[in-house]
Amino acid sequence: MNKQFTIAQKIGLMFRYDENVPQDMEGWIEQQLRAPSPALGIANTSAKVTQWPDELQPNLSKRAGMWRRYRALKKQQREGKNGQDTEAARQANRHENLMQEKDEHRFVQRNVYGADQVKLRLTSFWANHFTIGNTFDTGQLIGHAIDEGILAKLNGSFADMLYGMTTHPGMLTYLDNVWSAGERSVQAKHCRRKPDCQAGLNDNLGRELLELHTVSVAAGYSEDDIRAAAQVLAGWGIDFGEELSAMREKTGSNNHWNAYKKRWAEPGPKKVMGQTIYAGRSGLRQLTDFLASHDHTINYISTKLCHHFISDSPTKAHIESVKSVWHQSNGDLNTIHTQVLKLAINSPDAKFLWPMTWLFQVVRLSGATYFKGWENTHHYDDKLMHTKKVFEELGQSFWSLRQPDGYPNDKAEWMSAEMFERRVRFADAIYKNGRTRPSVNKIMDRIGAAEQTRALVASVGPSPKDQFITLMCSPELMGLEYV
Amino acid sequence: MSKLIPGRRNLLKAGAASLFLAGVPIAGLAKGKPPGSISVIILEGGMDGLATIPPIGDPDLMRMRKAISPEGYLPLNDFFGLHPSLKFYAQLMARGHASAVHATAFPYTKRSHFEGQNMIEGGGLSPFSEKTGWLGRALDLADVAGRSLSLDMPLILRGHHENDNFYPASIRGSSRPKADLVNMIAMGHKLDAAQIFTKVARKSEDNVQVPRDPASLATYAGRAMAQADGPVASVIRVDNFDTHANQVEEGDTDAGRLARQLVVVDDVIAGYRRGLGKAWDDAIILTLTEFGRTVAVNGTRGTDHGYGSVGLLAGGALSGSGVIADWPGLSKQDQFEKRDLMATIDYRSVCAACLEKALGIDHDVIASQVFLQPDLPRVFDHLFA
Numbered sequence: 001m002n003k004q005f006t007i008a009q010k011i012g013l014m015f016r017y018d019e020n021v022p023q024d025m026e027g028w029i030e031q032q033l034r035a036p037s038p039a040l041g042i043a044n045t046s047a048k049v050t051q052w053p054d055e056l057q058p059n060l061s062k063r064a065g066m067w068r069r070y071r072a073l074k075k076q077q078r079e080g081k082n083g084q085d086t087e088a089a090r091q092a093n094r095h096e097n098l099m100q101e102k103d104e105h106r107f108v109q110r111n112v113y114g115a116d117q118v119k120l121r122l123t124s125f126w127a128n129h130f131t132i133g134n135t136f137d138t139g140q141l142i143g144h145a146i147d148e149g150i151l152a153k154l155n156g157s158f159a160d161m162l163y164g165m166t167t168h169p170g171m172l173t174y175l176d177n178v179w180s181a182g183e184r185s186v187q188a189k190h191c192r193r194k195p196d197c198q199a200g201l202n203d204n205l206g207r208e209l210l211e212l213h214t215v216s217v218a219a220g221y222s223e224d225d226i227r228a229a230a231q232v233l234a235g236w237g238i239d240f241g242e243e244l245s246a247m248r249e250k251t252g253s254n255n256h257w258n259a260y261k262k263r264w265a266e267p268g269p270k271k272v273m274g275q276t277i278y279a280g281r282s283g284l285r286q287l288t289d290f291l292a293s294h295d296h297t298i299n300y301i302s303t304k305l306c307h308h309f310i311s312d313s314p315t316k317a318h319i320e321s322v323k324s325v326w327h328q329s330n331g332d333l334n335t336i337h338t339q340v341l342k343l344a345i346n347s348p349d350a351k352f353l354w355p356m357t358w359l360f361q362v363v364r365l366s367g368a369t370y371f372k373g374w375e376n377t378h379h380y381d382d383k384l385m386h387t388k389k390v391f392e393e394l395g396q397s398f399w400s401l402r403q404p405d406g407y408p409n410d411k412a413e414w415m416s417a418e419m420f421e422r423r424v425r426f427a428d429a430i431y432k433n434g435r436t437r438p439s440v441n442k443i444m445d446r447i448g449a450a451e452q453t454r455a456l457v458a459s460v461g462p463s464p465k466d467q468f469i470t471l472m473c474s475p476e477l478m479g480l481e482y483v
Numbered sequence: 484m485s486k487l488i489p490g491r492r493n494l495l496k497a498g499a500a501s502l503f504l505a506g507v508p509i510a511g512l513a514k515g516k517p518p519g520s521i522s523v524i525i526l527e528g529g530m531d532g533l534a535t536i537p538p539i540g541d542p543d544l545m546r547m548r549k550a551i552s553p554e555g556y557l558p559l560n561d562f563f564g565l566h567p568s569l570k571f572y573a574q575l576m577a578r579g580h581a582s583a584v585h586a587t588a589f590p591y592t593k594r595s596h597f598e599g600q601n602m603i604e605g606g607g608l609s610p611f612s613e614k615t616g617w618l619g620r621a622l623d624l625a626d627v628a629g630r631s632l633s634l635d636m637p638l639i640l641r642g643h644h645e646n647d648n649f650y651p652a653s654i655r656g657s658s659r660p661k662a663d664l665v666n667m668i669a670m671g672h673k674l675d676a677a678q679i680f681t682k683v684a685r686k687s688e689d690n691v692q693v694p695r696d697p698a699s700l701a702t703y704a705g706r707a708m709a710q711a712d713g714p715v716a717s718v719i720r721v722d723n724f725d726t727h728a729n730q731v732e733e734g735d736t737d738a739g740r741l742a743r744q745l746v747v748v749d750d751v752i753a754g755y756r757r758g759l760g761k762a763w764d765d766a767i768i769l770t771l772t773e774f775g776r777t778v779a780v781n782g783t784r785g786t787d788h789g790y791g792s793v794g795l796l797a798g799g800a801l802s803g804s805g806v807i808a809d810w811p812g813l814s815k816q817d818q819f820e821k822r823d824l825m826a827t828i829d830y831r832s833v834c835a836a837c838l839e840k841a842l843g844i845d846h847d848v849i850a851s852q853v854f855l856q857p858d859l860p861r862v863f864d865h866l867f868a
Contacts, residue, residue, distance in 0.1 A: 176727045179783040188782070198550070200782015204727045207788070211595055223594070223820070385655045393654050401723065403527065405597045415675060417682035418650050424665060424683065425657035433656040456671035466664050473668050473680075480676050 001476060002448030007345045009353070009479065011309060012117035013360045017367035017438050017446075019115075029341050032118035033334055037151055041109030044373035045384070049113045052106055056374060060144060060169065060256045063099055064240055067140050070097035071241050095378045100134065103143020104399045105377045105387045111360045112371060119154055121357070122337055125308050126150045127398055128406040129301070130165040130213060132174045134399050137240055141170030142399055158301075158331040159292035166209060166288055169256045172237030175205035175404065182234035182266025199264070206230030208404050209288075210273075215296035221273050228270040232277050232287050235265030298326045305340045307409045311349035318343050352411035353479040355396045355419065359426060362472045365443055368434025383433040394422055411480075420473075427472040431465050440467040452482050517625050519765035519800050519841035520708045522717045523618060523639065524751055526744075526772040527600065528725030531786055532793030533778065533813075533824055534741055536583050536806060539564045543778075543813035550780050551730050555737040563806045567737050568745035571753040572797065576804045580763075581752075581797040582866060584833050585808035588774060588826035592819070594788035596725070599773030604639035606831065606854050613855075615642025617834065618716055620853045622646070625842040627715050639718055639771075647682060649703070651693050660687045697721060697747050698754035705758020708766070715842070721747050724772060728783040739784075752797050764799035767837045771830075777822050778813055789823035794833055800840050802867050829860060836863040 001009065004021045008014045012032070015021050022028040039052040058066070073093045077084040084093070114120050127146045132138050145168045153161045165171055172178050180202035181188045191197035206229035210221055238247055238259040251259045260281045270277045275290045277283045291297055302322040306314035322339050329335035344351075353361065363370050372384050391397035395418075396407060408414070430436065438446070444454060453476045460466045475482050537552050538544055540562035544552060556564030557573050563585070565573055575581035591602040591610065598610035606617025619642030640646045662684040669680035693703045697719060704717040723744050731739035752768060759766050775792030791811070811817050811825035819825045835849045840863070850859035 176783060176785070179728050181782060191782075198780075198782050198784055200780075202727050202781050202783045202785070203787050204725075207595075211597075217593075217595060217598060383656055390654075393652060403596060403722070403725075415679055416648050417679050417686060418648050418652075420676075420679050421660065421683045421686070422652060422654070424660040424668070425652055425654045428660070429654050429657035452671065456668070459670070460664055460667045466661075469660075469664065470668055470671075475672055475676065478676075481673055482671075 001450065005447040008117065009361065009477075010351055011341050011344050012121055013111060013114070013357065014117070014364045016113075016364045017443075021446075025345065026342070029118060029338070029345075032116065033337060033341075034155065035116040035119060037110075037114070037116045037119055039106050039110050039147075040113040040115070041106065042113070042369075042373045043375050045369050047373055052109070052374060056102055056106065057147070058099070060141075061254065063140050063144060064244075064256055066097040066099065067137075067240055068243070070094075073097070091378075098139065099141075099143060100139035100399055101386070101388050102374070102377055103146075104391070104397065105371070105374060107143060107146060107398070108360075108371055108387050108391075109374070111356075112363050118341065119151065121309075122154055123151045124354075124357070124398075125305070126154075126161065129304070130161075130171065131398075131402065131404050131406040132168075132170040133402045133404065135174060135401060138170050138174045139399065140240065141168070141173065144168075145170040146398065153333075154337070155334055156332075157292075158326075158333055158336070159289050161333065162213065162292045163285055163288045164257075166205075166213070166233075167236060167257060167284065169237060169240055169259070172205065172259075173240060175208055176202045177205040177233050178237035178239050180205075180230065180234050181264040182231050184268070185234060185266055186263045187261075188264075201227070201230050201234060201266075203227055203230040205233055209233070209291070212405055214288075214291040214300070215273070215294050216300040218300065219273065219294070219296040225273050228272045228277070229287065231266040231270050232272065232283050235261045235263075236284060292331055298323050298331075302326055302336075304409065305336070306343070309340050309344040309351070310347050311351060312409075312411050313349075318347070350475075350481045351479050352414065354407065355394045355414070355422065356391065358423065358472075358478060359390075359394060361477070362427060362430060363434065365447070366430065366434065366468070367437035368430050370430050370434035385429075390426075394426065395419060423473050423478070424469055427469040428465065430472075431468045436468065440464060440471055444471065450476050450482065452476070516711070517627060517715055517842045519767060519843075520715050520717075520759075520762065521618070521837055521841035522704065522708070522719070522755060522766065522768045524748060524768065524770045524795075525600075525604070525637075525639070525718060525720045526724045526748065526770055527596075527720060527722040528772075529596065529599070529774045529776055529788055530724045530744075530770070530772040530792055531726060531730065531741055531776040532585060532587075532791065533775070534730065535566050535569075535745060535795070536585055536793045537564045537566070538562060538585070538810065538813070541810070541813050547778055547813060548780060551736060551784060551786070553731075553737045553742070559806060562810070563808075566742070566745050568742045569749045569795075571749045571756070572795065575752070575756075575797050579803045580799055580801060581795070582801055582804050583796065583806045584794040584828055584830070585806055586791045586811050586824055586826055587794055587808075587828040587830045587833065588791050589830050590826075591774065592790055594774060594790070596773055596788075601638065603771050603773050603830075604637060606639075606834070608855055616640050617831075617853050618718065618838075619646060621838045621842055621844065621849065622716060624844055624848065624852060625715070627842075637718060637720070640716070647686075649686075650700075651695060653695075660684070662687050696750075698750035701751040701754030702758035705755045705760070705762070705766075707758075709758065709760050709762035719751055721751065726776070726785050727781065727787060728785040730785040733784070748795070752795075755797075765841075766798040767800045767841050768797045769833065769837050770795040771834075775824050775826075778818055778824055779822065790819045791824035791826035794830055796833075796837070796866065800867065807862075807865050828862065831856065832860050832862040833866070835859060836861070836866050839863055840867050 041052050076082050127150050132142050149164045149168045181199040188199045191199040207226045250261045277287050303319050306318045325335050325339045453474045457467050457470050460470045553566050555567040558564050589603050591599050601610045604616045605613035607613035616639035619640045665684035669677045707713045726740050730741045776786035776789040781787050809827040811827050831854050838849050839846050846861045851857040
């Protein structure tokens with residue numbers, strides 16, 4: 001491939017079939033990192049690309065209101081009241097009040113139509129780093145966390161992103177912190193006197209904050225450190241279905257992203273990995289700032305970034321140079337990202353594409369209309385599958401129920417017949433149902449396809465569909481090496 | 484005998500499992516089929532052994548765990564009960580076709596899912612020490628099949644040439660790939676990717692229609708393993724055992740997250756039984772989980788990461804039913820690090836015994852070459868004598 005497309009493949013999502021291709025690629029990267037990120041998409045399959053309407057991007061308090069309404073109607077449905085127990089009412093409730101399918105659809109459309117392709121790749125990296133699995137309650141929140149906790153924070157510091165994601169209601173719910181209480185908290189003491197009252201420490205988020213989000217197991221912390229981190233976190237977050245009046249009573253606030261329940265908090269200072277953390281609401285920021293600048297965090301995440309963008313076996317020099325800019329810039333994400341991306345485009349190593357990245361690139365290169373418009377998120381279409389279903393079948397989705405360590409970066413983890421069969425089948429389905437625009441030859445000319453790729457495509461005969469499948473499943477377009 | 488509410492099964496999300504098949508003998512290459520088959524159900528998240536097989540005879544159980552111990556347990560003997568979700572498993576127990584090993588674990592005590600899962604699949608001496616898995620290494624030793632070397636998922640099966648995975652696709656508007664086309668694509672790829680595309684081509688030639696719920700996958704696996712040239716091993720993953728919160732439902736200790744996941748396990752075992760047919764007589768099924776959970780309840784009707792758990796075994800190859808345990812007790816001083824169920828049986832020994840029975844490999848060879856632990860104790864006689 002020519003230089004532009006090699007770079008766009010490795011660190012972006014490819015230039016859309018009708019997009020201008022820049023000449024100065026280093027300048028392009030700089031500009032991409034600061035690109036505006038409106039949620040671009042289409043209202044229906046014959047509409048022009050525009051911004052998603054505001055009413056389909058509700059804020060947290062609207063989401064919470066929808067969630068409460070959803071649950072209330074669900075209760076009526078169970079009790080057979082108000083005509084809620086019909087299939088139509090059930091569906092209407094889901095479509096009106098649940099956000100997950102709309103959010104996933106918006107995420108996908110952004111990735112297909114967005115002009116901020118490098119930021120979108122970085123967003124996926126961080127959304128995976130701060131995994132929030134879909135455990136039903138969190139379905140309402142994952143999309144918000146990705147938009148507001150990751151994408152909107154890409155130009156800030158790692159410490160800000162860490163604090164934002166640790167306190168995001170999606171994370172606090174996914175890793176059970178909303179139900180955790182300090183062992184000596186007012187609530188726990190009160191509960192100990194009552195037989196059916198339960199309040200105690202849940203260390204799930206404390207553990208993953210250390211193991212997955214910051215220092216990693218290499219730091220050699222103890223169970224006591226995990227417990228202490230959990231005690232710092234105790235009191236943070238509130239059940240997303242809680243009535244507003246109850247929430248105000250418990251937290252003194254209407255803001256779900258800053259919900260701190262004093263009564264559930266552990267009194268007194270705590271010690272995490274040798275660092276004293278003070279009691280109270282500000283203790284958590286003190287802890288996440290301490291962890292954000294810890295050497296083990298910098299080493300762990302620098303390595304992970306190199307692994308994701310540069311090579312399956314990044315060199316020590318790669319990792320050291322990312323660590324060094326991290327230290328120098330005090331964890332400024334723009335500086336860190338710039339360094340990682342520069343190293344990535346100067347490294348000759350191929351980087352196998354995640355299934356979702358590959359799919360976005362195929363759709364962008366071919367100009368296919370493979371996803372429905374936002375007016376039709378929930379409507380059946382003969383040809384176009386539900387967006388949610390596409391990613392279930394593909395085997396990768398940020399809206400699936402998965403474990404908090406996220407998707408692996410290593411090629412070896414994705415090399416299997418089932419995963420490869422999906423690529424063949426999706427290339428087939430996209431060609432047949434997506435009204436692809438340029439011919440296979442035009443695509444190959446535009447990207448400057450390698451001779452081996454052209455020979456491979458020619459070898460399968462004259463069928464345009466077979467040629468399309470072959471091109472998209474060639475080593476070059478999958479991010480694999482040639483023989 | 485059980486308080487299982489009809490309809491609870493309907494609450495299950497389909498597709499909460501994925502299936503991997505391995506060890507397909509290749510004509511002319513295999514030395515002959517091993518004596519049995521082995522199937523592993525990986526329970527991701529850390530299964531609470533104390534709720535699955537509650538030690539009802541231990542006076543500390545109700546003292547420490549009243550809030551989450553299943554009230555409707557089925558008594559197995561004076562000391563152990565069985566979770567009411569495991570209905571089919573209970574019938575197998577009554578017929579001498581199921582056993583459980585209690586207070587057992589891999590020798591991993593640090594309570595991280597990711598290290599723990601790597602350890603139980605890799606089967607090495609420490610997490611991330613092995614690039615291949617214990618089942619893969621054993622199949623390789625048994626010389627069940629083989630042509631190429633590929634790093635195929637999951638880790639537990641890696642290390643064996645012909646391992647393959649199976650999970651039927653359902654993509655609207657796409658047809659089964661044409662084998663000729665996929666073979667051509669394979670020719671453009673480097674060795675490892677080429678081999679995978681070749682597998683895709685080979686698979687596209689058989690026309691199988693299988694629903695993807697865990698029980699149907701298990702039935703499919705059982706049927707495949709029952710064939711003369713079928714696979715010798717299979718692995719199914721069931722997730723969502725990480726029951727930090729709402730392990731039981733408010734006011735009903737027989738319902739909740741754990742109860743739902745145990746129904747999936749029960750359905751998977753029943754699916755295997757259905758699919759295996761006569762091959763059931765030589766089959767062994769065992770569960771594998773990265774760790775057990777804390778003895779104490781954590782305040783959110785759940786339990787946190789722990790150490791010792793339980794292993795469920797089923798299959799006609801077992802010599803009888805029972806709960807095999809060297810019971811450590813539940814009092815504070817009996818707990819591991821004053822919080823978890825102690826493990827008194829090394830679960831690698833249980834895996835080794837199952838391999839010995841199914842693949843006909845000598846224990847000492849398994850100990851040193853599969854688990855890299857030459858002095859691993861042999862527990863074969865407790866299960867298969």
